[in-house]
Amino acid sequence: MDGLEPGHQGAQAGRRPLSAVVFGRIRDIDASAPATWQDGRAFLTFDIDWAHDEVLADTIAIVERAGVSATWFVTHDTPLLERLRENPAFELGIHPNFNFLLNGDARNGASAEAVVDGLLRIVPDAVSVRSHSTMVSTPLLALFARKGLRFDCNLFVPHTAGIALRPWANWTGVTMVPYCWEDDVAFLSGDTADTASVARAGGLRVFDFHPIHVFLNTDAAERYDLARASLGDPGALRAHRLADTTVGTHAALTRLLEAATA
Numbered sequence: 001m002d003g004l005e006p007g008h009q010g011a012q013a014g015r016r017p018l019s020a021v022v023f024g025r026i027r028d029i030d031a032s033a034p035a036t037w038q039d040g041r042a043f044l045t046f047d048i049d050w051a052h053d054e055v056l057a058d059t060i061a062i063v064e065r066a067g068v069s070a071t072w073f074v075t076h077d078t079p080l081l082e083r084l085r086e087n088p089a090f091e092l093g094i095h096p097n098f099n100f101l102l103n104g105d106a107r108n109g110a111s112a113e114a115v116v117d118g119l120l121r122i123v124p125d126a127v128s129v130r131s132h133s134t135m136v137s138t139p140l141l142a143l144f145a146r147k148g149l150r151f152d153c154n155l156f157v158p159h160t161a162g163i164a165l166r167p168w169a170n171w172t173g174v175t176m177v178p179y180c181w182e183d184d185v186a187f188l189s190g191d192t193a194d195t196a197s198v199a200r201a202g203g204l205r206v207f208d209f210h211p212i213h214v215f216l217n218t219d220a221a222e223r224y225d226l227a228r229a230s231l232g233d234p235g236a237l238r239a240h241r242l243a244d245t246t247v248g249t250h251a252a253l254t255r256l257l258e259a260a261t262a
């Protein structure tokens with residue numbers, strides 16, 4: 001990175017202005033065709049995580065206003081899925097929660113297949129998946145492949161590791177699409193890197209946001225912990241919002257979306 005920002009200052013200094021980042025959908029990635037995942041491309045993904053409709057609608061409106069593509073990992077049925085489906089720039093994937101199975105709790109399905117099938121009934125044409133808590137294993141990848149899920153987004157390799165990322169074909173038939181930035185990891189680890197710069201850093205750049213953290217503009221675990229008792233009450237949640245627009249998850253998303261235009 002040459003540290004240029006914003007673009008017009010670079011132009012005034014006689015240097016090349018920054019080019020706009022093009023946001024794509026995970027399902028359009030072809031591991032063997034680099035033009036589909038690098039060269040100024042980035043990917044915006046959202047783990048919906050059972051967000052209240054008002055919280056989810058808040059994030060949808062932000063992405064719609066920016067007019068960019070995004071992949072939404074769905075956890076539950078909501079009338080808002082129709083709004084997401086109507087937008088050809090959006091992709092709906094699934095966000096299965098296998099965590100209960102580890103404790104012998106069948107409330108979310110008695111097997112991994114039942115958990116996946118439950119979500120595929122809601123999003124029948126899904127081809128992309130990220131598990132809640134990024135749970136993945138060889139049998140789960142084989143299950144995903146059997147169910148027509150062609151893209152796994154469970155591997156998190158933070159941009160701070162300095163590893164150039166790319167997608168690859170796993171032997172199970174699923175394309176592995178690692179991601180490099182996640183909102184809660186950023187605020188938990190004190191990573192305040194400029195998301196627009198991360199998007200331009202080269203290689204495969206996939207970002208993971210949660211609507212609740214966009215809504216709260218979460219900047220620290222304490223803010224989310226205090227809000228947890230009010231997750232079903234958007235009015236009460238609003239009182240927990242961080243008003244400072246220069247830091248936090250909402251700010252990180254806003255800054256990233258600015259990369260689409262400059």
Ligand SMILES: [Zn+2]
Pocket residue numbers: 047049095131132133
């Ligand atoms: Zn999740």
